[in-house]
Amino acid sequence: MKFYDVTELAFRNLRESLLRNSLTTVGISVGVASLVAMLSLGVGLQQLAGRKLEKSGLFDTVIVTSRRDLRGYEHDQERNGPSPAESPVLDEAARLKMEQLPGVKEAYPDIRFVTELRYDDKPHLTMVAGLPESAKSNDAFDGMQGNFFTSNDAHQAIILKSFAEELQGRTPKRGEPEPAVAEVAKPLLGKTMILRYAQRAPGQASPTAKPNDVLSAMDAYSVVSKELTVTIIGVTDLNPDSMRGQAGARVYLPLDLAESLHVLQTSDLRNVASDTAGTPTYSTVSVRVTSASKVPQVEAAVKKLGFNTFSITDATKSVRQFFAVLDLFLGIFGSLALAVASIGIVNTLVMAILERRREIGIMKAIGASDSDVKGLFFAEAGAMGVLGGLLGVALGWTIGQLINLGTNVYMRRHDFPPEKVWLVPWWLVGGAILFSILVSLLSGLYPASRAARLDPVQALRYE
Amino acid sequence: MSSKAAISLQDVCRNYRMGETLIRAVDGVSLEIPAGQFVALLGSSGSGKSSLLNLIAGLDRTSSGTVTVQNQDLAALSRESLAKHRLKTVGMVFQSFNLISSMNLLENVELPLRFAEVERAKREGMARQSLERVGLGARLKHRPSELSGGEQQRASLARALINQPRILLADEPTGNLDSRTGTEIMSLIGEFNESLGMTIVMVTHERGIAERYARRMVFLADGKVVGDQVNSGAAK
Numbered sequence: 001m002k003f004y005d006v007t008e009l010a011f012r013n014l015r016e017s018l019l020r021n022s023l024t025t026v027g028i029s030v031g032v033a034s035l036v037a038m039l040s041l042g043v044g045l046q047q048l049a050g051r052k053l054e055k056s057g058l059f060d061t062v063i064v065t066s067r068r069d070l071r072g073y074e075h076d077q078e079r080n081g082p083s084p085a086e087s088p089v090l091d092e093a094a095r096l097k098m099e100q101l102p103g104v105k106e107a108y109p110d111i112r113f114v115t116e117l118r119y120d121d122k123p124h125l126t127m128v129a130g131l132p133e134s135a136k137s138n139d140a141f142d143g144m145q146g147n148f149f150t151s152n153d154a155h156q157a158i159i160l161k162s163f164a165e166e167l168q169g170r171t172p173k174r175g176e177p178e179p180a181v182a183e184v185a186k187p188l189l190g191k192t193m194i195l196r197y198a199q200r201a202p203g204q205a206s207p208t209a210k211p212n213d214v215l216s217a218m219d220a221y222s223v224v225s226k227e228l229t230v231t232i233i234g235v236t237d238l239n240p241d242s243m244r245g246q247a248g249a250r251v252y253l254p255l256d257l258a259e260s261l262h263v264l265q266t267s268d269l270r271n272v273a274s275d276t277a278g279t280p281t282y283s284t285v286s287v288r289v290t291s292a293s294k295v296p297q298v299e300a301a302v303k304k305l306g307f308n309t310f311s312i313t314d315a316t317k318s319v320r321q322f323f324a325v326l327d328l329f330l331g332i333f334g335s336l337a338l339a340v341a342s343i344g345i346v347n348t349l350v351m352a353i354l355e356r357r358r359e360i361g362i363m364k365a366i367g368a369s370d371s372d373v374k375g376l377f378f379a380e381a382g383a384m385g386v387l388g389g390l391l392g393v394a395l396g397w398t399i400g401q402l403i404n405l406g407t408n409v410y411m412r413r414h415d416f417p418p419e420k421v422w423l424v425p426w427w428l429v430g431g432a433i434l435f436s437i438l439v440s441l442l443s444g445l446y447p448a449s450r451a452a453r454l455d456p457v458q459a460l461r462y463e
Numbered sequence: 464m465s466s467k468a469a470i471s472l473q474d475v476c477r478n479y480r481m482g483e484t485l486i487r488a489v490d491g492v493s494l495e496i497p498a499g500q501f502v503a504l505l506g507s508s509g510s511g512k513s514s515l516l517n518l519i520a521g522l523d524r525t526s527s528g529t530v531t532v533q534n535q536d537l538a539a540l541s542r543e544s545l546a547k548h549r550l551k552t553v554g555m556v557f558q559s560f561n562l563i564s565s566m567n568l569l570e571n572v573e574l575p576l577r578f579a580e581v582e583r584a585k586r587e588g589m590a591r592q593s594l595e596r597v598g599l600g601a602r603l604k605h606r607p608s609e610l611s612g613g614e615q616q617r618a619s620l621a622r623a624l625i626n627q628p629r630i631l632l633a634d635e636p637t638g639n640l641d642s643r644t645g646t647e648i649m650s651l652i653g654e655f656n657e658s659l660g661m662t663i664v665m666v667t668h669e670r671g672i673a674e675r676y677a678r679r680m681v682f683l684a685d686g687k688v689v690g691d692q693v694n695s696g697a698a699k
Contacts (some may be wrong), residue, residue, distance in 0.1 A: 365546070369547070370543065
């Protein structure tokens with residue numbers, strides 16, 4: 001029998017026992033829906049975690065330090081690389097070289113210093129850091145009050161909520177509910193603070209210096225006390241510098257502004273005695289990579305340049321592994337419902353054979369071959385699989401949308417930004433339908449071959 | 464075996480085992496049926512006439528002996544080839560009509576054409592023509608339950624003839640019909656024999672019908688042939 005004849009006959013047979021076949025199809029669709037629901041939850045959570053990790057800037061950043069500097073994070077690096085004395089200086093030229101490496105989005109110096117800020121004529125000592133423009137996409141600024149810097153050298157500052165509370169002299173007491181960011185930020189946004197810092201200015205050589213002194217005019221510098229007025233433009237609850245823990249800054253300036261201040265860095269003091277004192281050096285350079293997967297490659301390239309590096313790629317690997325296991329288990333639980341549904345198909349088709357015994361006998365008597373009969377039952381199972389698959393995907397998708405809706409209502413109530421925890425990718429839609437057809441066909445295998453083996457003489461005698 | 468014989472049976476046996484006992488439904492039957500002959504198989508219930516018909520139809524296989532139909536030894540055929548034999552070589556009608564109740568007449572008659580993989584475009588015309596030939600041109604879209612017994616049997620005849628077989632096997636075709644309708648059906652079968660030259664093997668227990676239409680009457684009892692006579696009084 002031709003394919004379209006088999007299909008047509010199968011669909012007409014399905015219509016004949018509409019209620020039973022519909023119930024079986026609904027059974028399959030519930031199975032498929034549960035599979036889709038489970039897996040899309042896994043996919044959604046994985047992507048959510050991926051987005052969060054990526055936005056945190058933790059996993060696509062390589063921190064570069066000079067070997068000349070303090071000992072690196074890994075002692076292995078010191079043992080394997082050139083000796084500290086022979087390794088290169090971490091300066092602007094080195095930064096530009098890193099920016100040219102393949103897979104690198106940007107490389108910016110880590111400018112941070114502890115200094116005094118005056119607000120309302122009261123001094124506050126804290127860590128100040130420069131923030132590149134690319135940090136705008138950082139997760140920490142999602143719920144920020146106010147705005148991000150208008151330009152990379154604007155005289156503006158973004159402060160942490162804890163610092164904002166300190167400026168207003170309102171430290172939350174234990175047990176009291178924390179005030180909302182908006183409440184803390186409101187009186188501060190648009191106000192100014194005075195930043196006091198020590199500038200490293202090019203200086204004169206000591207008049208007593210002899211011509212063959214190591215310390216020439218080029219290498220000398222003087223330290224000048226300076227002031228800068230900055231406007232508070234944003235207050236954020238989450239710390240963009242979370243990777244540094246307690247050492248994290250609480251006040252952020254635009255990176256170019258921070259750099260232009262030429263604040264005396266600790267490394268400057270150390271370098272006074274060395275022969276590199278003439279050019280300013282950086283204590284740390286942060287290298288942002290285009291994707292987390294390129295971190296090891298970039299790390300290796302930076303190490304080749306002679307610097308120490310640090311990154312937390314291993315953490316992403318274990319996160320991926322966790323989700324692979326989670327997906328597997330969710331998939332197994334989802335498939336259980338489909339397995340139960342497949343027993344329903346076997347039952348429906350075996351019942352159909354008993355009911356249509358005579359019909360099978362007639363078909364054989366007028367010339368249907370074993371394969372015609374087998375094909376017919378197989379097609380009926382397949383058709384139930386197709387319909388159940390389509391219905392199931394639609395059902396699973398609807399459940400997902402409802403859960404997304406519910407989750408977001410819950411998130412909003414708890415002051416979190418809405419998130420898409422449920423995601424049905426196209427591969428899952430196609431895969432679920434195919435899987436449903438496959439399971440249905442497998443379930444149809446036994447009933448179909450049983451129908452094909454039916455003895456026509458016996459079947460015709462059956463009333 | 465004569466090469467002209469449409470059906471040739473050589474010492475055919477068909478045994479069934481029921482528990483400890485062996486039932487010889489067909490017990491050593493040898494028979495030659497020339498092409499174009501109208502043969503009636505007569506006998507009481509359980510004489511083995513339907514079993515013999517099933518063996519010729521290829522619905523069942525012999526326990527021993529050979530059944531040759533249109534020069535083809537049925538024992539040598541695979542299950543698939545035997546299905547082809549039922550589809551193309553023989554047409555069958557039954558006492559209980561055996562139409563598929565969920566299909567209308569046109570679909571019922573079209574069914575063997577689907578198995579024969581005849582193009583969809585040609586099928587409806589062929590089925591319609593076949594139904595018109597048995598006088599059911601006006602009932603194409605009716606389901607079997609909406610028809611009388613005679614009409615159902617005529618539809619079943621239209622289905623048996625749709626693939627233009629050379630042999631028609633009829634198992635008590637008038638068994639479920641009143642005598643007037645039975646006569647109508649027998650006239651149609653007789654007409655196919657006359658006008659198309661079809662070989663007809665009909666199982667019946669009504670001697671009157673056999674005497675009126677069949678050219679040859681074969682009597683069976685306990686699975687054996689107990690009489691074989693030419694009937695010169697058959698209607699022309």
